[in-house]
Amino acid sequence: MSNISVPPPKCLQKPLLVPHRQMFGPGPSNVPPRILEAGANPVIGHMHPETFEIMSDIKSGIQYMFQTQNNMTFAVSGTGHTAMECAIFNTVEPGESMLSAVNGMWGERAAEMAERIGARVNTIVAPPGGFFTNAAIEQALSKYRPVLFFLAHGESSTGVLHPLDGIGQLCHKYNCLFLVDSVASIGGVPVYMDQQGIDILYTGSQKVLNAPPGTAPISFSDRACQKIFNRTSKPVSFFLDLSWLANYWGCDGKPSRMYHHTGPVTAFYSLRESLAVLAEEGLENSWERHNEVAEYFHSGLESMGLKLFVKEKKARLPTVTTIVAPHGYDWKEITTYLMKTHNLEISGGLGPSVGLVLRVGLMGYNSTKANVDMVLAALKDALKHCHKSKV
């Protein structure tokens, strides 16, 4: 017989202690007690009728949030990256052409994911803070003839809100599917999946929805399904295979549901609750609130002498604001000071925006003028106390 050689770790004898914190970075955002409590309901089976009803409610809530009639609408059991892989793995076959719009972190990651599965990947590139004209997009579609075009609606690494109108129609003109990452934007900014001709749209639970991270709403148009269900090869991932997920979520019209994977039921509870909160407020009210709060925040920043990183006003993401890293300061000292002194998270840049910006997220529940006042006061305090070089 073998024997225990690794003893029980002492660190687990200490109780779990989690601080309360103002989560004003680009996500996760604060989770209201109502949603946390929903997630603490008892676990039931991933195939129980009550769970299927909760999943059905989630589907309706996502259809509302996304403004879509797509039947193929559900939540991936994972974070935003899982949804991104779900979209790309299912739509692109090896050797097919994929086009990614890179104006920050997310376009880079989408391109990398497609490369890994053997797609021919092309990119159009804009500098951090920039975005693409429809003419530039059409030119690339015409040149590369991709089967899939990726665009981040809310580029949370740079604070850019990308215009969406007309792009879906352009994609369809070139027989291309339009994939939109709305992780950092949806719920806080108008998106009309069907009217805007978006073929695949996804988000995460932990941004405007204010649920804990761990589920990712996604929807596929009929056009997308048409391509996916006529693939010649199986997607690389069994876990993310749309035909299995469609069955698990009751989207394939089949009378019985097969066991695919064990859905994270408690995460479904909190996701459902977060969608209920959004439905109660109403999308238009939420959009208006985010817009008002962002304008209030942006003018507050400018009157402090700070500069917004995104030049064009209409291209500023109201959920995640990028501030030009204050001249003469070490951005890292500012974020560390705010965390230490104010128990408040704001972030530096990400990927191509590292060193260039500070990022402040005010999403969902967190998007209030009172929170803006708190952030502005904390920033003023930080700029007073952090070291400023004389150069």
Added chain:
Amino acid sequence: MSNISVPPPKCLQKPLLVPHRQMFGPGPSNVPPRILEAGANPVIGHMHPETFEIMSDIKSGIQYMFQTQNNMTFAVSGTGHTAMECAIFNTVEPGESMLSAVNGMWGERAAEMAERIGARVNTIVAPPGGFFTNAAIEQALSKYRPVLFFLAHGESSTGVLHPLDGIGQLCHKYNCLFLVDSVASIGGVPVYMDQQGIDILYTGSQKVLNAPPGTAPISFSDRACQKIFNRTSKPVSFFLDLSWLANYWGCDGKPSRMYHHTGPVTAFYSLRESLAVLAEEGLENSWERHNEVAEYFHSGLESMGLKLFVKEKKARLPTVTTIVAPHGYDWKEITTYLMKTHNLEISGGLGPSVGLVLRVGLMGYNSTKANVDMVLAALKDALKHCHKSKV
């Protein structure tokens, strides 16, 4: 301007109602209040120092549960299937040979996953309820020369506990990595990852650990890392790429951690708590308790005239018991009756065992003699009230 065309769904106006239920199927199991409460702590950032400390505690807890010193030990942000794909995606390159031991559902799924990424897959097959001798395994290793051999330790679809001793050594003799699925077994049955020469071992949070589904502990031996970090191609999944995950979990020795994905922080809280519960009881005590309760259960079943599906006593999984579907009954009527009348879940078969068995899981917190008495009484009642054909 576009307009809202999908109204807020009425179904979300109803409050979320989740029943309490005896979860005695093969998982998820009941989650004790202590673990549910841990998961309801406020969300903090996935890169905050407190989160890294929680992740470090989780790592220690998994090392204890798995009985391993492996530095490359962490939890995948997903369910057991995600861990399975994480193991296979990282270790097998296209064109390489993989061998799967199929004596139920899990060997089939592992084979399918490897096929999807272009591996040459071979299987050895035993009938449901059966298992493999070391001689048969060696023969297959010698014949197919795989780089990876998959074995389910706890075959929850058939109730088989597979012997592990000596197999790791055989694999290494043939320069093959030994991958073990212990989703349904670990914590309830002895496993000694290092001593048994297991190269990759994974489980799920929702079985013996009694945490909600959504995280999957996994560990890689140095031998496994050696192969993985010398790949010539990138794994198909960015999300499951071990080099990224290793950095996120602080397992790669690098001074700074990069943003990879947003970890499901509240699921980490409950996973940590579940590992703390296991460490408090002690592995040996947990193994002994599961063994005693299973023997008590099995003799209770036999004295009711029911038959155990797994013939060899030592190959019976103490966490998930398979009962031969009672002659003359419709198994589906029995499970439905138990759910309706006793608010108690037990399951039918899965994959190759459908129609052959009833499955009862008594895992972690649920593994008590009082629960055995409850299940036996409920089963007696079901056999009295369900329709028995005269054939």
